[in-house]
Amino acid sequence: MRTVLLREIDPEGKEWVRFAHAQSRFLDPDDIIVNLIALKMLFGDRGKFVGMVLGLTFAALVMTQQPSIFIGLMTRTYAAIGDVPTADVWVMDPGVQYVEESKPLRDTDLARVRGVAGVTWAVPLYKGIINAKLPDGQTKAIILTGLDDATLIGGPPALIEGRLADLRRADAIIVDREAAENRLRYVGPDGEERSLKVGDEIEINDNRATVVGIGVSTRDFILVPKAFTTYSRAIDFAPPQRRQLTYVLAKGQDGEHPSTLARRIEAQTGLKALTSPEFEQLTLDYWMTNTGIPINFGVSVLLGFLVGAAVAGQSFYNFVRENLVHYAVLKAMGLRSGILVRMVLLQALIVGAIGYGIGVGLTALFGAFMRDTVLAFRMPPALLAFAGVGVLVIVLLSALLAIRAVLRMDPAVVFRG
Amino acid sequence: MSTLQTGRAADAAAPAVRCRELTKSFTGAGATVHALRGIDLDVPRGGMTMLVGPSGCGKTTLISVIAGILTPDAGECMVLGTELSTLQGQRLLDFRGRSIGFIFQQFHLVPTLTAIENVTIPLIINGTPRSRARAAAAEIIAEVGLADRSRELPGVLSGGEQQRVAIARALVHSPALVVCDEPTSALDHESGQMIMTLLRRFVSLRQATIIIVTHDDRILPFADRIARMDDGRIVGIDTEATAGGQR
Numbered sequence: 001m002r003t004v005l006l007r008e009i010d011p012e013g014k015e016w017v018r019f020a021h022a023q024s025r026f027l028d029p030d031d032i033i034v035n036l037i038a039l040k041m042l043f044g045d046r047g048k049f050v051g052m053v054l055g056l057t058f059a060a061l062v063m064t065q066q067p068s069i070f071i072g073l074m075t076r077t078y079a080a081i082g083d084v085p086t087a088d089v090w091v092m093d094p095g096v097q098y099v100e101e102s103k104p105l106r107d108t109d110l111a112r113v114r115g116v117a118g119v120t121w122a123v124p125l126y127k128g129i130i131n132a133k134l135p136d137g138q139t140k141a142i143i144l145t146g147l148d149d150a151t152l153i154g155g156p157p158a159l160i161e162g163r164l165a166d167l168r169r170a171d172a173i174i175v176d177r178e179a180a181e182n183r184l185r186y187v188g189p190d191g192e193e194r195s196l197k198v199g200d201e202i203e204i205n206d207n208r209a210t211v212v213g214i215g216v217s218t219r220d221f222i223l224v225p226k227a228f229t230t231y232s233r234a235i236d237f238a239p240p241q242r243r244q245l246t247y248v249l250a251k252g253q254d255g256e257h258p259s260t261l262a263r264r265i266e267a268q269t270g271l272k273a274l275t276s277p278e279f280e281q282l283t284l285d286y287w288m289t290n291t292g293i294p295i296n297f298g299v300s301v302l303l304g305f306l307v308g309a310a311v312a313g314q315s316f317y318n319f320v321r322e323n324l325v326h327y328a329v330l331k332a333m334g335l336r337s338g339i340l341v342r343m344v345l346l347q348a349l350i351v352g353a354i355g356y357g358i359g360v361g362l363t364a365l366f367g368a369f370m371r372d373t374v375l376a377f378r379m380p381p382a383l384l385a386f387a388g389v390g391v392l393v394i395v396l397l398s399a400l401l402a403i404r405a406v407l408r409m410d411p412a413v414v415f416r417g
Numbered sequence: 418m419s420t421l422q423t424g425r426a427a428d429a430a431a432p433a434v435r436c437r438e439l440t441k442s443f444t445g446a447g448a449t450v451h452a453l454r455g456i457d458l459d460v461p462r463g464g465m466t467m468l469v470g471p472s473g474c475g476k477t478t479l480i481s482v483i484a485g486i487l488t489p490d491a492g493e494c495m496v497l498g499t500e501l502s503t504l505q506g507q508r509l510l511d512f513r514g515r516s517i518g519f520i521f522q523q524f525h526l527v528p529t530l531t532a533i534e535n536v537t538i539p540l541i542i543n544g545t546p547r548s549r550a551r552a553a554a555a556e557i558i559a560e561v562g563l564a565d566r567s568r569e570l571p572g573v574l575s576g577g578e579q580q581r582v583a584i585a586r587a588l589v590h591s592p593a594l595v596v597c598d599e600p601t602s603a604l605d606h607e608s609g610q611m612i613m614t615l616l617r618r619f620v621s622l623r624q625a626t627i628i629i630v631t632h633d634d635r636i637l638p639f640a641d642r643i644a645r646m647d648d649g650r651i652v653g654i655d656t657e658a659t660a661g662g663q664r
Contacts, residue, residue: 033537033541033547034541037527037530037534037538037541040527040529040530040534041527041529041530043529044528044529044530044570045529325525326525326527329519329521329525329527330538330542331510332484332486332513332519333513333514333519333538333539333542334510334511334512334513334514334515334539334542334543335510335514335542336507336510411486411487412477412478412481412486412487414486414519414521414525414598415477415480415481415486415521415522415598415630
C-alpha cells in the first residue's frame with residue numbers, strides 16, 4: 001500500500017485533490033514492466049552490454065579454469081591412494097609426508113600390524129623409483145609398485161590387456177598404459193618408434209622383466225612411468241636395502257571405523273597409520289605448503305578477478321553514467337529511487353549471470369576437450385560456487401558505484417541541454 | 418481506497434501555479450549564484466504561459482521548482498492547490514508522477530525503448546495496468562500523428578517526431594500541468610510550429626496548463642501569457658501577446 005494524491009474534477013467543474021491509499025504495482029512482486037524497461041536499457045546498448053559480459057566472462061573463466069587445473073593437479077598428487085580402494089588404512093614410517101615418499105619399514109612391521117585387533121588383513125606394498133632399460137637401450141626411471149604376492153592388492157584399477165594374475169608368471173610386470181604409449185616408447189629394430197606392449201622385455205635394475213599386461217591407473221602428479229609387479233619380485237629388482245617395505249595396507253573388520261582402526265594401529269605399533277582420506281589430505285597439504293603451485297595459481301586467479309572486475313565494473317559504471325539522464329527523467333516523472341536502485345541491481349545481476357554462465361560454460365568446454373589428456377582438470381561444485389560469489393562481488397561492487405551515482409544525481413539535470 | 422484528507426478544494430478559478438517570494442541560490446567554486454531573487458508569479462489554469470529572458474536569468478530554475486524537482490530556499494510555491502513544501506519523499510514523487518508532465522529540449526526519450534514504450538512510462542509509474550497503459554499510449558501516439566511509427570526506436574525518428582513522442586509521453590496520463598523546457602529549440606522552424614500547434618490543441622482539449630521556457634521568439638504568438646524574467650526576477654507579464662490566429 002502507498003499514499004497517493006488523486007486529482008478529480010466534479011460535475012461542477014471543481015477540482016479536488018485528495019490523499020488516498022492505493023495498491024502500488026511496484027510493490028507487486030510479479031510486476032515486470034519496470035524490470036523490462038531496465039532490461040531493454042541494458043540489452044539496447046549492445047556495445048556496452050557485450051563489453052560488460054566479456055569482462056565478467058573473462059573473470060568467471062579465469063576464476064574457474066585456472067582453479068580447475070590447480071585442483072586437477074592437486075588431485076593427482078594423491079591419485080595412487082585412490083587407486084587402492086580396498087585398503088582402509090595405510091601404515092607407514094612416521095616421517096612420511098606424501099604418498100610418493102619412500103621411508104621403508106622393517107619387514108616385521110607387517111606382522112605387528114596384522115596382530116592389531118580389528119585388522120582383517122594386512123598386506124605389504126613396495127614403492128620405489130628404479131631405472132629401467134628399454135629394448136632400444138634407453139634408460140628411464142620408473143615407479144615400481146610391488147603388490148602382495150598372494151592377494152595382488154594395490155594393482156592398477158583396470159587392465160586393458162592381460163590379467164592381474166599374470167604377474168605370477170616369471171619376470172612379469174604390468175605397465176601403465178600412459179607410460180607404455182608415451183614415456184616408455186622405444187625405437188624398434190626396424191627403426192620405427194613404438195609403444196611398449198605385451199611380450200616386450202625390458203631390464204629393471206639389470207633384471208629381466210617381461211610385460212604381461214597394460215594397466216590403466218589414475219594419472220599422478222609426478223608423471224614418472226608406472227609399472228607393477230609382485231612384492232617379492234620388486235624386492236629382487238630394487239637395489240639392496242636393509243628395509244624394503246614401503247607401506248602396509250590394512251583392512252578393518254566389518255563395522256570397524258577406519259579412523260578408529262588407524263588410531264589403534266598407531267598406538268600399538270608406533271607407526272603412522274592413516275585412513276585413505278587422511279593420507280590424501282596429508283599428501284595434498286605437503287604439496288600445498290612445499291611448492292609454489294598454489295601461489296602461482298592464486299596469482300592467476302586474483303589477476304583474472306581484478307581484470308574482470310575492472311573491465312566489467314568500468315563498463316557497467318559507464319553504462320549507468322550514460323543512462324543517468326534517463327534515470328533522472330524517470331525520477332522526475334515520479335519513479336522512486338528504490339525502484340531505480342532495483343533497476344540498476346537487476347541490470348547488474350543479469351549481466352553477471354550471463355557473464356558467469358558463459359565463463360563457466362567455456363571452462364566446462366575446456367575441461368571436456370582436455371579430458372583424457374595430460375592436462376589436469378577438475379571442476380567441483382564448490383568451485384562453481386566460488387566463481388559465482390566472485391562474479392557476484394564484482395557486479396555488486398559495480399552496481400554499488402552505479403547506484404551511488406544514481407542516488408546522488410541532481411534530478412534538475414533533466415532540464416539541462 | 419480511503420480518503421485521508423478531503424474538502425481541500427482547489428477552486429478551478431484559482432491559479433494553477435502561485436509563487437510568492439521564491440528564492441533559490443546555488444553555491445559552487447567559491448561563488449554563490451542567486452538564481453531566483455523573490456519570484457512572485459501566478460499562472461492561470463488552462464492556458465499556455467511562456468517564460469522568457471536571457472540565459473542565466475533563472476527560467477529553468479523556476480520551472481524546476483514549480484515541477485517539484487528543486488526545493489526553493491525560501492518562499493511559497495502552490496501548484497494545483499498544493500503547497501509543494503508540504504510534500505516530501507514519496508508524496509512529492511506521487512504528486513509529480515500524477516499531476517505534472519515534462520517536455521525537454523533534448524526530448525530525453527529512452528533510446529532502447531520504442532516510441533510507444535516510452536509513452537507508456539508515466540502510466541506505468543502511476544500504476545496503470547499494462548493493457549490499459551498500452552491502449553492509452555497507442556491512442557495518444559495516434560493523436561500526435563505517429564501511429565505508423567509507434568514501434569520505432571527514437572534513434573530512427575526525426576527531431577520533430579521525437580518531440581511529438583515526448584509530447585505524447587508528457588500528456589498520456591492527463592497531467593494538470595505540463596512544463597516544457599525549450600521544446601522547439603532543437604527543431605527547425607516547420608517542426609517547431611507543428612509542435613506548438615500540437616501543444617495548443619492539447620491545451621484546449623485536455624484543459625491542461627502549460628508552462629514553456631523558451632528563447633525561441635517564433636513561438637511567442639502561441640502564448641496566452643508571457644512572463645519576462647531577468648536576473649532571477651519576474652520583470653513583466655505580457656498578456657497581450659496571445660496570437661489567436663495560431664490556436
